[in-house]
Amino acid sequence: MRYLSFINQVKLVLSSLLFIYAGQSVALELSVSEGYLINLPSKATTIFIANPNIASYQVPAANKIFVFGRQAGSTNLYALDGNGSVIFSDIIKVQHDTRALNAQVTELYPQARVEAISNNGQLLLKGTVPSAIMATAVIELARSYMVSANNEAASAGEQKNASNSSNNQVLEPINQLAVTLPNQVNIRVRIAEVARTVTTQLGLHPGENFLGIQNANWSQASLDSSSMDINQAVGKVVGVDIFGSLNKIFGLKLNSHTIMLDALAKEGAAKLLAEPNLTAMSGETATFMAGGEFPVPVSLTQNNQVVIEYKKYGVLLNITPTVLSDRRISLKIEPEVSSLDLNSAQTFNGLSVPGIKARRAKTTVELASGESFMLAGLLMNDESNSVSKFPFLGDIPVLGALFRSTSYNRNETELVIIAEAYVVEPSREKNLALPTDFYTPYSDLERLFNVSWQQDALVPSLSVDDKQPRLLGDNGFYY
Numbered sequence: 057m058r059y060l061s062f063i064n065q066v067k068l069v070l071s072s073l074l075f076i077y078a079g080q081s082v083a084l085e086l087s088v089s090e091g092y093l094i095n096l097p098s099k100a101t102t103i104f105i106a107n108p109n110i111a112s113y114q115v116p117a118a119n120k121i122f123v124f125g126r127q128a129g130s131t132n133l134y135a136l137d138g139n140g141s142v143i144f145s146d147i148i149k150v151q152h153d154t155r156a157l158n159a160q161v162t163e164l165y166p167q168a169r170v171e172a173i174s175n176n177g178q179l180l181l182k183g184t185v186p187s188a189i190m191a192t193a194v195i196e197l198a199r200s201y202m203v204s205a206n207n208e209a210a211s212a213g214e215q216k217n218a219s220n221s222s223n224n225q226v227l228e229p230i231n232q233l234a235v236t237l238p239n240q241v242n243i244r245v246r247i248a249e250v251a252r253t254v255t256t257q258l259g260l261h262p263g264e265n266f267l268g269i270q271n272a273n274w275s276q277a278s279l280d281s282s283s284m285d286i287n288q289a290v291g292k293v294v295g296v297d298i299f300g301s302l303n304k305i306f307g308l309k310l311n312s313h314t315i316m317l318d319a320l321a322k323e324g325a326a327k328l329l330a331e332p333n334l335t336a337m338s339g340e341t342a343t344f345m346a347g348g349e350f351p352v353p354v355s356l357t358q359n360n361q362v363v364i365e366y367k368k369y370g371v372l373l374n375i376t377p378t379v380l381s382d383r384r385i386s387l388k389i390e391p392e393v394s395s396l397d398l399n400s401a402q403t404f405n406g407l408s409v410p411g412i413k414a415r416r417a418k419t420t421v422e423l424a425s426g427e428s429f430m431l432a433g434l435l436m437n438d439e440s441n442s443v444s445k446f447p448f449l450g451d452i453p454v455l456g457a458l459f460r461s462t463s464y465n466r467n468e469t470e471l472v473i474i475a476e477a478y479v480v481e482p483s484r485e486k487n488l489a490l491p492t493d494f495y496t497p498y499s500d501l502e503r504l505f506n507v508s509w510q511q512d513a514l515v516p517s518l519s520v521d522d523k524q525p526r527l528l529g530d531n532g533f534y535y
Contacts, residue, residue: 083130084123084146086111087153091124096144100135107131111148125150129177152179157201161194170194170233179229184236187381188338191233198229238481239338241377241385246474247330249393330371335480344373350396353404362405369394369412377477383424385477391431392416393471415471425479434471 086092099118105111110129114122121135121144128150135144151174161170168190170183181198185191336342347370354365376388393415400411415434423429444461502508 083149084133085149085151086123086125087151088125088127090153091122094121094123094144094146096120096135098137098143100143101138102134102136102140104134104136105131105148106133110150123148127177128152128174128179150177152202154179157198160201161197164197165190165194168194172198172229180232181229182232184234186235187237188235188378189380189384191231191235194233195229195231202229235338235379237379237382238479239379240335240480240482241338241379242333242335242478242480243342243375243377243387244476244478245330245332245334245344245373245375247332247371247373247391247393248472248474250470250472332373334373334375336375336377338377338379341374341376344371344375346371347394350410351407352409353407356405362407367412369396369414375475379479380422382479384422385425385479386420386422387429387475387477388418388420389431389473389475390416390418391471391473393434417471417473423477425477428474428476431473431475432470436469436471 084092084094093116096119100115100121103113103115103121105113107129108126110127110131111123111125111133113124113133116122121133123133125148130147130149133144133146133148134142137143152172154172154174157172158170161168161172165185168183168185170181170185173180173182179198179202181194185194330346332344332346334342334344345368347368349366349368351364352367353362355363357363370393372392372394374390378386378388380386394412395414397411397413401408402411403409413436415436417431417434419431421429498508
């Protein structure tokens with residue numbers, strides 16, 4: 057009797073220990089593609105794993121389970137015997153094997169101070185790198201490492217069954233890297249519109265009292281100081297009063313004060329310049345606008361009220377700098393120059409909305425700190441040709457040319473953008489100065505005698521400085 061009682065007590069203790077063992081959840085930590093062999097206390101007939109994408113298993117024997125990690129995360133593993141009792145349960149935590157990744161980063165980028173950490177299924181990158189290019193390279197290396205590890209684990213798990221295959225989720229490490237380089241960029245931009253205008257005017261420009269008609273100046277082009285009386289221009293050369301002879305031939309009252317032949321050809325270049333000086337963080341966008349806004353009706357409310365939206369026009373500029381290294385800057389620039397076009401105006405509900413003439417570009421360049429680049433070639437051509445004539449007289453063959461006026465205008469403009477980028481660091485106020493600091497204007501006596509009696513003061517120059525920066529090329533058209 058005592059022997060049977062002792063045997064029952066031993067069974068009770070063993071069953072209690074087995075229950076405690078089965079109910080325990082001591083986490084089993086694995087790395088991706090790492091395996092572990094579990095010995096069971098008895099034969100298992102059913103094995104269940106909660107998420108086969110995180111960990112998978114194989115059964116080499118009835119009382120053994122081989123578990124291996126497939127991707128970072130956590131899941132649960134259960135083993136049941138023939139009676140349905142739980143003989144084993146545990147939490148499987150799969151983490152990234154960061155040892156190989158950290159060793160590879162140290163070998164390839166010795167200047168970087170980076171540590172890869174696996175936490176709750178995520179791969180964290182912490183530390184500092186000297187440049188944005190190196191940060192991008194480290195992130196790409198970590199991403200390729202994650203993809204490679206998961207592909208190896210997925211290939212190993214294909215021998216079990218299709219349900220254990222890895223899902224096609226996007227693998228992306230968490231970037232907590234800090235760039236130690238200065239991450240502010242100063243961009244100095246010059247936006248110029250180089251204009252070339254050609255005007256040709258040929259014809260007769262009669263004034264008042266021509267043929268007895270008051271205010272008969274029908275020319276569409278105004279005359280300037282370069283215009284001259286044709287009788288003076290030609291008659292003084294040949295010694296003949298040309299229009300006096302015409303008076304005798306046609307019996308018309310033509311004189312040097314009422315008839316002019318204007319033959320003008322003007323070519324010139326004009327520059328409309330904007331010079332924004334912008335500072336932006338690396339990767340951030342700086343915006344500049346010099347222009348205005350005009351209202352555009354976009355819709356009607358239920359009360360028939362017009363909803364107005366304002367559109368911008370003028371000089372618009374968006375610049376996004378990115379510091380690549382201590383000497384290289386990537387610059388994304390989007391310039392636009394637009395103006396109102398009244399000729400293409402549209403009318404909506406009684407409101408006239410003008411059109412817009414715009415020239416825009418979008419490009420990305422890479423340059424060293426302190427270097428410049430130029431964008432050009434955005435041309436705009438406007439040509440007009442008009443003919444004015446006297447009725448009947450302007451249609452006379454040969455002699456009708458004396459009673460016609462032909463005007464030809466060509467406006468040709470080109471947009472030129474020059475940008476210069478610098479990697480900068482913040483400075484103290486005492487190191488900064490305005491252009492007007494220590495400025496002393498000329499006195500009246502100095503202006504009168506064109507002399508300067510102020511040796512140490514900053515005074516404006518009265519002469520043109522040929523050494524000032526200017527656009528290169530022939531009138532801004534050929535570079």
